[in-house]
Amino acid sequence: MKLMLVCTSGGHFATMTSLKSFWSLHERVWVTDHKRDTEILEKTERVHWVPYQAPRDVLAIIANIPKILKVVYLEKPDVIISTGASIAINFAFIAKLIGIRFIYIESISRAQELSVSGNLVYLVCDEFYVQWPDLCQKYPRAIFKGYAS
Secondary structure, three states, X not given: OEEEEEEOOOHHHHHHHOOHHHHOOOEEEEEEOOOXXXXXXXXXXXXXXXXXXXXXXXXXXXXXXXXXXXXXXXXXXXXXXXXXXXXXXXXXXXXXXXXXXXXXXXXXXXXXXXXXXXXXXXXXXXXXXXXXXXXXXXXXXXXXXXXXX
16 A cells, blocks of 8 residues: 655644554655655655645645646555645545545644644545544544544
8 A cells, every 4th residue: 555644844744753653564655845854754755845835825725736736646645644734635635536545634732623724624535533532522524543532
């Protein structure tokens, strides 16, 4: 199974790296923005760099669509997994349109409500994971898998 791991730098990247026990067992390619924390990927992983998309920056989301389409077409992943943030939006909708499984893992910081990205991808993703059990009450398609109790 070929995975495409999609996340922005910072906390979203840290969340994805914390899942290494899973993704290290599979062929994979990363898609992220090039920052100090993510540049470590260059040493051991295949990575595609995309421009950073600030939250709620609709123009950046639109501008990144051609690059993301190209990456998905070239890599042909079986599953796209994202920990956010706004970069997940592009991948979720593209995955839905072309029939690739899309899995989203919401940030642990989202204990009461979903993030903007989470809200946008919730209805189109194949699996949606949250890290606080109370979110499953508000979002019935959400699956609790997290450290919070």
